[in-house]
Amino acid sequence: MEFTIKTGSPAKSKAGILVLGAFADGVLPAATANVDAAAQGRIAHLLKRGDLEEKAGATMLLPELAGTQAERVLLVSLGKQDEFGDKAYRDALGAAAKALAATPAKDAVVTLADVEMEKRPLAWRLQQAARILADGAYRFDTLKSGKDKKDKKDRGVRKLTLQVEAELTAELDTAVRQGQAIATGMALAKDLGNLPGNICTPTHLAETAEALGKQYKFDVEVLERADMEKLGMGSFLSVARGSHQPPKFIVMNYKGGKAKAKPIVLVGKGITFDTGGISLKPAAEMDEMKYDMCGAASVLGTFKAIAQMGLPLNVVGLIPTTENMPGGGATKPGDVVTSMSGQTIEVLNTDAEGRLILCDALTYAERFKPECVIDIATLTGACVIALGKIPSGLLANDDELAAEILRRGSDSGDRAWQLPLWDEYQELLKSNFADMGNIGGRYAGTITAACFLSRFTKAYKWAHLDIAGTAWVSGDAKGATGRPVPLLSEFLIGRASAD
Ligand code: BES
Ligand code: MN
Ligand code: ZN
Numbered sequence: 001m002e003f004t005i006k007t008g009s010p011a012k013s014k015a016g017i018l019v020l021g022a023f024a025d026g027v028l029p030a031a032t033a034n035v036d037a038a039a040q041g042r043i044a045h046l047l048k049r050g051d052l053e054e055k056a057g058a059t060m061l062l063p064e065l066a067g068t069q070a071e072r073v074l075l076v077s078l079g080k081q082d083e084f085g086d087k088a089y090r091d092a093l094g095a096a097a098k099a100l101a102a103t104p105a106k107d108a109v110v111t112l113a114d115v116e117m118e119k120r121p122l123a124w125r126l127q128q129a130a131r132i133l134a135d136g137a138y139r140f141d142t143l144k145s146g147k148d149k150k151d152k153k154d155r156g157v158r159k160l161t162l163q164v165e166a167e168l169t170a171e172l173d174t175a176v177r178q179g180q181a182i183a184t185g186m187a188l189a190k191d192l193g194n195l196p197g198n199i200c201t202p203t204h205l206a207e208t209a210e211a212l213g214k215q216y217k218f219d220v221e222v223l224e225r226a227d228m229e230k231l232g233m234g235s236f237l238s239v240a241r242g243s244h245q246p247p248k249f250i251v252m253n254y255k256g257g258k259a260k261a262k263p264i265v266l267v268g269k270g271i272t273f274d275t276g277g278i279s280l281k282p283a284a285e286m287d288e289m290k291y292d293m294c295g296a297a298s299v300l301g302t303f304k305a306i307a308q309m310g311l312p313l314n315v316v317g318l319i320p321t322t323e324n325m326p327g328g329g330a331t332k333p334g335d336v337v338t339s340m341s342g343q344t345i346e347v348l349n350t351d352a353e354g355r356l357i358l359c360d361a362l363t364y365a366e367r368f369k370p371e372c373v374i375d376i377a378t379l380t381g382a383c384v385i386a387l388g389k390i391p392s393g394l395l396a397n398d399d400e401l402a403a404e405i406l407r408r409g410s411d412s413g414d415r416a417w418q419l420p421l422w423d424e425y426q427e428l429l430k431s432n433f434a435d436m437g438n439i440g441g442r443y444a445g446t447i448t449a450a451c452f453l454s455r456f457t458k459a460y461k462w463a464h465l466d467i468a469g470t471a472w473v474s475g476d477a478k479g480a481t482g483r484p485v486p487l488l489s490e491f492l493i494g495r496a497s498a499d
Contacts, residue, residue: 001158001159001160003130004162005162005164007163010035015070019100023077035067038068046075054080059099061074072105097137100160101137106157129179130180131486132179134179135187135482162176185305188301190481193480202272204272205270209252210222216303221251222251225237231360232338238337238347239353242278242327242328243322248321252303256311256496264316265318267317267373268317269294269295269354269376270320271292271323276326279333280351288474291480295376296319296321303315318361321357339363340363346434354378358456359455372460373460376488383469386419393467397461405491409484414485429452436452
């Protein structure tokens, strides 16, 4: 989608569709008042009559509104004026995005970013608008044949203008470009997540990384099984033993910052399908385990976003990727494996495989002398039980880093919530036969998984995002969400502007 910002009179805007906001109490933001005046009070009249529902995000379409130059006007409720905040603003944008994806209009003028907010400046509002509107145009139909695909292709806005009253500045333009870049990164993460396990294999992820590196000119190296054996990644390789697909270890190196600046390292879990291994999962909804590489996808998506923005920052991306299958060579419950760190692990449940591939990647991360490390993983079903599908779970060995991630989460609308990583939980990982077991029993599954990882992250500041609940949605609208690309991108934008 093409984006521009412009100033001018909304009533005079020529467009297939003009998007205006309205508060539930009948108050009109400046842009809407401007159009209402040209339309001789028609909008105020309809609002008074109660034609637009009060809830933020309710919409009403007005075809050929007299006095305007647009073919149609989409009126979007902003909710009550005294309750107008991040959530109502995003709900309004989300509703507009949905309508713009389905309209026959080809170009739109959107005025929602111009609505004043007490706590959020115009640049923030523009970044959010660009991201949410661009993301709303996302479709995944590459695997469908047939007519309904073509019909849908003909719909949806291609050109979008964000209209504001303020004078245009470089800062505002950057905000829009950031929003667009984040949406592009989310689209990549969604595509990879939505692709099925027979297409999105470890090899496919490696090829995607290589293509990205070529396009945006950053280094990509892919380690093969033999390389990993030499490095002693016995824990990671133990997960790959049951699969016919070769495992890959992807190393991406984006050098946008000063040569000597320490990199931020992102590590993404890349299980391209999780059957559970010999500790086989039940059949119901097992198809959703194609999403078990969404951590990896979010690292790739974030790399795409930051490379497109050209952030002045050094970032390393590490992706251990394999299938988790119950083949004849598969690891068995009770097997003991040796990780790259030298610590031994009793694999009590082969379905707790994410931590087994991540721990070797976290040890590998030490060689970069990182500023900090963030791993992203669809790690535990327990996280979905604890937090549902609203925030990602956050655990960290450094409270400042955790606070920074929480803040960037609420700034971006891609939130996380912290759980404790107290020492008392460590004893649940005790094993009679190795340094640790790979599971901690029934209690606090998200915390014991993070406790396991914490044994491999002592050399640096580290945070762990459990995205089991947030990476995709189930049911009728089944699909990847592209999270936490917005959170990670916002975090990196913040770091890039800090020095
Ligand atoms: N990929 C799963 C976690 C998962 C399950 C994410 C359901 C989203 C929805 C992970 O590899 C796993 O199987 N974890 C086990 C750990 C257990 C064996 C300690 C789990 O959560 O059941
Ligand atoms: Mn598993
Ligand atoms: Zn898994």
